[in-house]
Amino acid sequence: MMRRAARIAALAVCIATGAMAEDPTESAPGAVLRGLDKFSGQVVDIEMLAGRTVRFERLNITLTECRYPSGNPSGNAYAGLQISEVGREGVVFSGWMIASAPALNAMEHARYDVWVMRCTTS
Numbered sequence: 001m002m003r004r005a006a007r008i009a010a011l012a013v014c015i016a017t018g019a020m021a022e023d024p025t026e027s028a029p030g031a032v033l034r035g036l037d038k039f040s041g042q043v044v045d046i047e048m049l050a051g052r053t054v055r056f057e058r059l060n061i062t063l064t065e066c067r068y069p070s071g072n073p074s075g076n077a078y079a080g081l082q083i084s085e086v087g088r089e090g091v092v093f094s095g096w097m098i099a100s101a102p103a104l105n106a107m108e109h110a111r112y113d114v115w116v117m118r119c120t121t122s
Contacts, residue, residue, distance in 0.1 A: 028119035
């Protein structure tokens with residue numbers, strides 16, 4: 001719990017100082033995420049479009065938006081995600097994940113990990 005609080009505090013400092021907002025970004029129509037089942041060791045790449053929901057094991061993942069540095073579609077990706085678990089009320093994760101810093105705002109789940117790899121432009 002303390003690690004999560006420290007990560008959120010660090011993110012708040014970045015946002016307050018404008019460190020993340022200096023570089024202009026563009027929206028992409030989709031993203032590639034990577035999912036891991038920690039019990040079986042299965043790793044799956046998940047290609048999805050913004051505004052759509054896909055199922056990975058027992059998780060429903062909705063991509064709200066994927067952004068990348070202007071003029072550099074292969075650059076660092078920022079994905080807005082909402083993740084819920086089948087049979088469980090509420091969301092497991094809601095927020096932005098950053099490809100270059102997956103631990104900064106990670107989904108905390110006992111069985112699954114999900115992180116953003118890149119935005120897709122076609």
